[in-house]
Amino acid sequence: QKEVEQDPGPLSVPEGAIVSLNCTYSNSAFQYFMWYRQYSRKGPELLMYTYSSGNKEDGRFTAQVDKSSKYISLFIRDSQPSDSATYLCAMSFNSGYALNFGKGTSLLVTP
Amino acid sequence: GAVVSQHPSRVICKSGTSVKIECRSLDFQATTMFWYRQFPKQSLMLMATSNEGSKATYEQGVEKDKFLINHASLTLSTLTVTSAHPEDSSFYICSARGNGVNTEAFFGQGTRLTVV
Numbered sequence: 001q002k003e004v005e006q007d008p009g010p011l012s013v014p015e016g017a018i019v020s021l022n023c024t025y026s027n028s029a030f031q032y033f034m035w036y037r038q039y040s041r042k043g044p045e046l047l048m049y050t051y052s053s054g055n056k057e058d059g060r061f062t063a064q065v066d067k068s069s070k071y072i073s074l075f076i077r078d079s080q081p082s083d084s085a086t087y088l089c090a091m092s093f094n095s096g097y098a099l100n101f102g103k104g105t106s107l108l109v110t111p
Numbered sequence: 112g113a114v115v116s117q118h119p120s121r122v123i124c125k126s127g128t129s130v131k132i133e134c135r136s137l138d139f140q141a142t143t144m145f146w147y148r149q150f151p152k153q154s155l156m157l158m159a160t161s162n163e164g165s166k167a168t169y170e171q172g173v174e175k176d177k178f179l180i181n182h183a184s185l186t187l188s189t190l191t192v193t194s195a196h197p198e199d200s201s202f203y204i205c206s207a208r209g210n211g212v213n214t215e216a217f218f219g220q221g222t223r224l225t226v227v
Contacts, residue, residue, distance in 0.1 A: 043204050043218040101154040
């Protein structure tokens with residue numbers, strides 16, 4: 001079993017829709033949870049950074065962490081075509097340490 | 112956020128040759144750098160972790176003699192793929208973090224290596 005599982009998609013939604021992306025993990029020692037956006041042939045760009053359980057909101061993005069279920073989510077409200085990218089979840093045992101990534105979910109927002 | 116510059120962005124080389132990839136932190140001192148590899152439609156896989164002035168720590172299954180990592184200064188780390196083969200073709204990405212307890216790691220733009 002891989003430590004971080006993420007459905008690769010692709011996920012296609014119309015512009016303005018609410019997008020829900022999620023990951024599950026197996027190692028309860030993970031403390032830091034991140035979501036990255038990656039455009040084709042580019043390095044990952046950090047979107048959200050959360051410590052332990054709870055919710056965090058930043059503009060149109062909301063990250064949720066449920067450590068009891070080992071489940072994390074990223075919600076994108078009012079999705080835009082420019083949100084089309086691959087979204088990677090990542091987690092680590094300590095802040096700034098090497099990250100364990102999911103495979104990434106490919107998202108396409110159609111006008 | 113801080114800037115990490117990775118060069119080159121893409122490189123094509125012949126089988127058997129060596130390729131060097133540079134990763135620079137432009138506006139902070141990177142005490143730790145991480146090198147990842149990403150195959151198509153796969154997640155980023157950690158190859159090695161390097162601390163400035165120390166030997167790199169390689170993940171299981173990564174050949175240290177094939178993937179040479181040098182982190183000689185606080186702003187530069189290099190990954191050299193020696194005697195490259197077509198199966199080494201991949202997307203290589205570095206990330207760098209500074210000193211401190213809650214310090215985020217920033218990613219470079221990645222290098223697309225194609226070995227022909």
